[in-house]
Amino acid sequence: MKKIVDGRGLACPQPVIRTKNALEEGKFSELEVIVDNKPASQNVQRFAENMGNTVTEILQKAGNYHVIIKTDSKVVEKIEKNKPKISCPDAKIIFISSNILGKGSQELGALLMKSFLYTLTQLQCKPKKLILMNSGVKLAVQGSEALANLQTLQKDLQILVCGTCLDYFGLKDKLAVGSVSNMYEIAENLTGPDKVLTL
Amino acid sequence: MTEYVITFASSHQAIKANTRLHRFVEIIPTPRQISSECGFSLLTKKWDLPELKENLSKQQLQYAKIYIVKKDMEGNINYEENS
Known part of the structure; x- marks a missing residue:
């Protein structure tokens, strides 16, 4: 039996989530996922394959991508086991060394x-941690345009703010989000097991 | 309150609008589902549609389109063009 999931017009990661839901429901041997862009078709393919299925082909029809997935009966079990995890890569630490992005x-x-x-x-x-250093600390103080976004992020991740830098800019008593950190903790994080992305 | 996304023809227009309205709007990357010539858009939930249009015209801001942000039962976000 065949089942069709229409993921056209949906933002990432919705097509993947719908594919996951369909695979969890099971009751078919072939699943066709229709998406309207190539990256989405690749995400669906990767997800399906990671879950132990076979993607037999990706057809291009009228600007859409039809991902044909042959399901594995053990898949449902596998998904159940991994349920709390969405297929996220290992969370990164983002090291933000400036209040502006790029030069x-x-x-x-x-x-x-x-x-x-x-x-x-x-x-x-989401990333695992944000580390703010040098003028990056200005993002986390009262009056910062980015404050509301950092406050939202703090619900899901840790924000470490360089204390020396706050002191240098005279902003120690203005810190509004995150926790004050020091070079030891920051260096340990940067040299630890997690991948670090520097901005 | 309903959220609206405003798109622009250029980053300069988006930045100018953000500067003039910054207490009422959030600058965001243009959502993937919306095609726009400019990568920046503004998001606002502080105004209703007539107020939003009034403020844009009062500040003499040129914009491309206004979209109404709608969430469906499954939590998917859709952007409905205001005509």
């Missing part, structure tokens, strides 16, 4: 940073 325009950099932090709040797979 070039100060104005653009500040907006990109704010917009990046907002986007993190929307991600299914």
